[in-house]
Amino acid sequence: MTFAQRLDRIRGLTDTRLAALLRTNTERLEGDAPSPERLSQAIRHATLGGGKRFRPFLVIESAALFGLPEDAALDTAAAVECVHCYSLAHDDLPAMDNDALRRGQPTVWKAYGEWAAILAGDALLTAAFETLSQPATHASADVRLQLIAGLARAAGVAGMVGGQALDLEAERAAGRAPLSLAAILHLQRLKTGALIRFSCEAGAILGEAGDEAREALRRYGDAIGLAFQIADDLLDAEGDAATVGKAVSKDAAAGKATLVSLMGREAARAELARVETSAVAVLLPFGDRAGPLIEAARFVAARNR
Amino acid sequence: MTFAQRLDRIRGLTDTRLAALLRTNTERLEGDAPSPERLSQAIRHATLGGGKRFRPFLVIESAALFGLPEDAALDTAAAVECVHCYSLAHDDLPAMDNDALRRGQPTVWKAYGEWAAILAGDALLTAAFETLSQPATHASADVRLQLIAGLARAAGVAGMVGGQALDLEAERAAGRAPLSLAAILHLQRLKTGALIRFSCEAGAILGEAGDEAREALRRYGDAIGLAFQIADDLLDAEGDAATVGKAVSKDAAAGKATLVSLMGREAARAELARVETSAVAVLLPFGDRAGPLIEAARFVAARNR
Numbered sequence: 021m022t023f024a025q026r027l028d029r030i031r032g033l034t035d036t037r038l039a040a041l042l043r044t045n046t047e048r049l050e051g052d053a054p055s056p057e058r059l060s061q062a063i064r065h066a067t068l069g070g071g072k073r074f075r076p077f078l079v080i081e082s083a084a085l086f087g088l089p090e091d092a093a094l095d096t097a098a099a100v101e102c103v104h105c106y107s108l109a110h111d112d113l114p115a116m117d118n119d120a121l122r123r124g125q126p127t128v129w130k131a132y133g134e135w136a137a138i139l140a141g142d143a144l145l146t147a148a149f150e151t152l153s154q155p156a157t158h159a160s161a162d163v164r165l166q167l168i169a170g171l172a173r174a175a176g177v178a179g180m181v182g183g184q185a186l187d188l189e190a191e192r193a194a195g196r197a198p199l200s201l202a203a204i205l206h207l208q209r210l211k212t213g214a215l216i217r218f219s220c221e222a223g224a225i226l227g228e229a230g231d232e233a234r235e236a237l238r239r240y241g242d243a244i245g246l247a248f249q250i251a252d253d254l255l256d257a258e259g260d261a262a263t264v265g266k267a268v269s270k271d272a273a274a275g276k277a278t279l280v281s282l283m284g285r286e287a288a289r290a291e292l293a294r295v296e297t298s299a300v301a302v303l304l305p306f307g308d309r310a311g312p313l314i315e316a317a318r319f320v321a322a323r324n325r
Numbered sequence: 326m327t328f329a330q331r332l333d334r335i336r337g338l339t340d341t342r343l344a345a346l347l348r349t350n351t352e353r354l355e356g357d358a359p360s361p362e363r364l365s366q367a368i369r370h371a372t373l374g375g376g377k378r379f380r381p382f383l384v385i386e387s388a389a390l391f392g393l394p395e396d397a398a399l400d401t402a403a404a405v406e407c408v409h410c411y412s413l414a415h416d417d418l419p420a421m422d423n424d425a426l427r428r429g430q431p432t433v434w435k436a437y438g439e440w441a442a443i444l445a446g447d448a449l450l451t452a453a454f455e456t457l458s459q460p461a462t463h464a465s466a467d468v469r470l471q472l473i474a475g476l477a478r479a480a481g482v483a484g485m486v487g488g489q490a491l492d493l494e495a496e497r498a499a500g501r502a503p504l505s506l507a508a509i510l511h512l513q514r515l516k517t518g519a520l521i522r523f524s525c526e527a528g529a530i531l532g533e534a535g536d537e538a539r540e541a542l543r544r545y546g547d548a549i550g551l552a553f554q555i556a557d558d559l560l561d562a563e564g565d566a567a568t569v570g571k572a573v574s575k576d577a578a579a580g581k582a583t584l585v586s587l588m589g590r591e592a593a594r595a596e597l598a599r600v601e602t603s604a605v606a607v608l609l610p611f612g613d614r615a616g617p618l619i620e621a622a623r624f625v626a627a628r629n630r
Contacts, residue, residue, distance in 0.1 A: 045482045054508055056490035059482070110447060115439035134420035135493050138443065142415060143486045145447065149454040150477030153470050161466035165458050168473060172455030177350045177364070181448045185361030188440050203359055 023315035027077055030097075033090060034076040037098045038067050045147060062128050062136035063143055066109045067102065070123040074316075075100045075219040078244075081312045082223020082237055093226050095157040096167060099148040100219050103175050106144035107215075109137050111184060145175070158226060166225045174218035183211025191276060198277045205279070208249045209242075216248060217241030220313075236302050240313065243299035244320050250292045251323040253280040296321040328620035332382055335402075338395060339381040342403045343372050350452060367433050367441035368448055371414045372407065375428040379621075380405045380524040383549075386617045387528020387542055398531050400462040401472055404453040405524050408480050411449035412520075414442050416489060450480070463531060471530045479523035488516025496581065503582045510584070513554045514547075521553060522546030525618075541607050545618065548604035549625050555597045556628040558585040601626040 021029070042063055076097035083093035112119040112127040113134060120130045129137035151157060152167045173179055186207045190199050199207070220241030224234040257280045280288045299317035303310035326334070347368060381402035388398035417424040417432040418439060425435045434442035456462060457472045478484055491512045495504050504512065525546030529539040562585050585593045604622035608615035 054491060054511070056482075056487050056494055058494050059487065059490035063482070110443055113440075113443065115443060135418075136490070138415055138418065138420060139486050139490050139493075142411075142446070142450065142480075143482045145450055146477050146481040146486065149473060150481060153474040153477065161470055165466055165469060168454060169458040172451050172458065175447075176451040176455060177361075177368070177448050181444050181451065182361050182364065185364035185441070185444050186359060188444075189361055189363050206359070 023312065023319060026081075026312055027072065027074075027319075030077045030080055030090070031071075031073040033080075033094060034073040034097055034101055035068060037094050038101060041098055041102075041147065041151060042067065045143070058132055058136050059139055059143065062109075062132040062140035065125075065131055066128045066137075066140045066144060067105045069125050071101075071105070073097075073101060075104050075215060077316065078216065078219035078241070078313075079222045079226075081316065082220045083226045084312070085223060085237075085306050085309050086227025086229050086233070088223075088227055092158075093223065095151055095154070096222050096226060099151040099157075099167075099171065100215065100222065102144040102148040102151070103171060103180075104215060106141040106148070107175075107180050107184075109141040109144070113137060116184070116188060160228070163225060163228065167222060170218050170221060170225065174214040179210050179214030179218075180212075183207050183209070183214070187211060201279070201282045204277060204282065205246075208279070209245065212249055212252075213242060213245030216245035220244075233306075236305065240299050240302045240317075243295050243302065244317050247292055247295045247299065247317065247320045250279050250288050250295070251320055253278040254285065254288060254292070255323060257281075257285065292321050328617065328624060331386075331617055332377065332379075332624075335382045335385055335395070336376075336378040338385075338399060339378040339402055339406055340373065342399050343406060346403055346407075346452065346456060347372065350448070363437055363441050364444055364448065367414075367437040367445035370430075370436055371433045371442075371445045371449060372410045374430050376406075376410070378402075378406060379625075380409055380520060382621065383521065383524035383546070383618075384527045384531075386621065387525045388531045389617070390528060390542075390611050390614050391532025391534050391538070393528075393532055397463075398528065400456055400459070401527050401531060404456040404462075404472075404476065405520065405527065407449040407453040407456070408476060408485075409520060411446040411453070412480075412485050412489070414446040414449070418442055421489070421493060465533070468530055468533065472527060475523050475526060475530065479519040484515050484519030484523075485517075488512050488514070488519070492516060506584070506587045509582060509587065510551075513584070514550065517554055517557075518547060518550030521550035525549075538611075541610065545604050545607045545622075548600050548607065549622050552597055552600045552604065552622065552625045555584050555593050555600070556625055558583040559590065559593060559597070560628060562586075562590065597626050 042060075079097040079100055080090050080093045083096075084090075108122060109128040111117050112122060113129050119127050121127065125131075127137070128140055132140075148171065149168055152164055152171065154164075157167070158164050175181065186203075190203075190207070217238055218241070220237040221234060224237040227233075229237075256278065283291065296317050300314050303313055384402040384405055385395050385398045388401075389395075413427060414433040416422050417427060418434050424432050426432065430436075432442070433445055437445075453476065454473055457469055457476065459469075462472070463469050480486065491508075495508075495512070522543055523546070525542040526539060529542045532538075534542075561583065588596065601622050605619050608618055
């Protein structure tokens with residue numbers, strides 16, 4: 021199977037699993053009692069409206085390093101994707117990034133209203149933890165608790181929420197000096213890096229791997245998280261809306277410092293290549309099994325070409 | 326100790342534990358890296374700005390039925406309170422209930438802005454699950470997973486989020502018939518009842534109680550959840566802002582159906598007395614240890630007197 025085929029296959033599996041999870045959630049509300057229709061639609065829009073399912077790919081392929089079949093990592097992959105989709109639904113809100121378009125579609129608040137987007141995000145964040153608490157996720161209670169603790173750290177103040185807050189505080193602080201390169205690297209490590217790193221580490225947790233392997237997956241996750249961000253900034257600086265599926269050059273238009281604006285395009289490309297190399301290097305001890313993750317690093321770095 | 330003293334004591338313990346939990350969360354971000362100041366302030370405002378800590382009281386006193394000391398239930402109590410505070414921060418937003426005042430103070434969005442209120446809520450919901458995943462919450466991994474699954478159900482689409490969505494859908498559907506009494510009872514069971522019920526059940530989970538005791542605590546929780554709602558509606562219909570600490574008669578002004586407007590005040594008072602009696606009855610098998618929970622049922626029912 022080529023990398024594109026693998027990614028596509030995992031996307032299909034994840035979509036099916038997510039749809040089943042959301043159905044289970046809604047069925048609990050059935051019977052005579054009225055169910056919140058608009059909320060259900062907003063949740064489906066937030067989760068099933070496309071998306072590469074790159075984080076589920078990382079969970080499943082990281083778990084495969086330790087011999088786990090796709091099925092054994094799929095619920096964890098779906099939980100991680102729920103958290104990703106929740107963060108998009110909230111970050112797109114008018115009070116935050118005020119984005120009307122995502123993946124070529126109206127964002128959740130644009131399609132269903134702000135309250136539905138807020139509650140859909142809340143529901144997805146909650147559903148992620150519920151999913152991880154279930155025996156179907158992994159037979160070992162200790163593994164499930166490690167996944168929950170790790171996902172909570174990646175999502176919370178020391179991760180995504182903290183990163184988004186730093187971003188908004190910097191953007192809205194009148195008269196404050198623009199962020200330094202170090203500050204932007206820190207912010208992105210929290211905002212987007214933390215969940216990507218956890219996606220990779222989750223594979224090692226599911227595989228009950230030793231400390232060394234777990235640390236290797238964390239380092240791989242850090243590297244591709246950074247590569248992802250540099251590639252995203254390059255796309256934003258160079259792409260056009262039709263290719264990217266969302267508004268581009270928004271950061272530049274807002275006069276916002278990015279990795280690319282601070283480093284320059286050429287230096288950013290060189291850094292991207294360096295990070296790609298280090299992501300690949302950390303996987304060498306895993307041998308042939310690491311093929312898909314190595315290709316993933318190349319895929320991320322190549323997004324802007 | 327009188328009931329008021331017990332409630333006050335648990336309030337103090339919960340405040341201290343919550344403050345420590347939030348400190349731990351923020352400390353992870355320290356060092357050279359900038360920390361999101363406004364977010365931290367919003368989180369503190371959302372959690373430490375007063376509140377009776379009634380749900381923590383229920384967790385701790387339910388656990389006490391099974392011989393657990395306060396300390397052994399305090400992290401669970403704090404996690405439940407984090408979820409309660411998150412829901413207030415989100416529900417108060419302009420896109421939802423648009424409340425500017427709570428506990429006599431500005432609401433989180435009013436004090437720190439909408440984005441900070443959204444992210445503070447997200448952070449608190451996440452922190453609740455992280456707290457429950459930790460060994461300090463309970464020595465048994467299985468107990469911690471049951472708490473996580475139960476809290477997620479109470480908070481999600483089949484609980485608080487679903488109830489809030491039903492409320493908003495009913496309020497905003499132009500030309501839709503007003504809700505029936507059955508529909509309002511269902512809505513409130515989800516919106517406020519689910520977390521109160523879980524608070525009581527959590528004590529049984531922590532105490533590793535049998536099915537019968539666990540079911541009794543769920544029924545007690547259902548009863549006081551309903552009592553809480555009737556008393557709240559009576560307060561809204563009769564109280565004044567100075568006593569209640571938030572805007573009152575808002576539902577009536579909005580022409581919104583409530584339990585009280587549909588039943589009439591006298592019938593609502595009679596139903597409140599009936600529910601109080603059934604809450605007390607379900608606790609009889611627990612003997613003297615149930616004293617504080619019996620007083621809690623009376624306290625809830627008496628709030629509007």
